[in-house]
Amino acid sequence: MPWKSNEDYIKESSLCPRCNSCEIVGHSVDIEGGSASQRVGCNECDAVWYDVYQLIGYQVDAEISGTLGSVSHGTHREQDLIPAFLDEVRARKGVALAEAWNFVCEKTGLHYHMETVLSHEDPENLQYRIFWGDPEDFDSDQERQATIFLEALFAILEDLAPRGYVFGAHEGDGSDFGFWPIEETE
Numbered sequence: 001m002p003w004k005s006n007e008d009y010i011k012e013s014s015l016c017p018r019c020n021s022c023e024i025v026g027h028s029v030d031i032e033g034g035s036a037s038q039r040v041g042c043n044e045c046d047a048v049w050y051d052v053y054q055l056i057g058y059q060v061d062a063e064i065s066g067t068l069g070s071v072s073h074g075t076h077r078e079q080d081l082i083p084a085f086l087d088e089v090r091a092r093k094g095v096a097l098a099e100a101w102n103f104v105c106e107k108t109g110l111h112y113h114m115e116t117v118l119s120h121e122d123p124e125n126l127q128y129r130i131f132w133g134d135p136e137d138f139d140s141d142q143e144r145q146a147t148i149f150l151e152a153l154f155a156i157l158e159d160l161a162p163r164g165y166v167f168g169a170h171e172g173d174g175s176d177f178g179f180w181p182i183e184e185t186e
């Protein structure tokens, strides 16, 4: 009985490449560098072969690529929350700050250059720059725009919450924003 070509086997890799039986059993997988192989046997015709795998990429583990727990605490001020939340979006999406900012602008429909909103001379310590003036003296329009940014960041972080977690204020401390296990908020 002739063996199938690789091409035909890949199309139906759950079938024996020699007798087409589905009674095949895979054994342990050996990984070496960028490829892997698994010994497979057919219980019908006793054929034995190796399935060969090739590394095709990687995926960031969203579960552990950002903060779990508090992202910002002790403040409700936009000038504190906006930079903290933006930095968390950057970390979770694994992108540069400017890219994270563009993402937020798309959500808000407001297109400000990041530099006019945030100063970041010290990249470790983002500062909110008051492009609307002093936030203590915001007029209603300035207040509205700051709120739009904050709400967009909030929605983005809710979407980026890892499985089993929600983003929001801690139930015991309304000024502690972060990712909390779902059980804890019930």
Ligand SMILES: [Zn+2]
Binding pocket: 016, 017, 018, 019, 020, 021, 042, 043, 044, 045, 046, 047
């Ligand atoms: Zn077989």
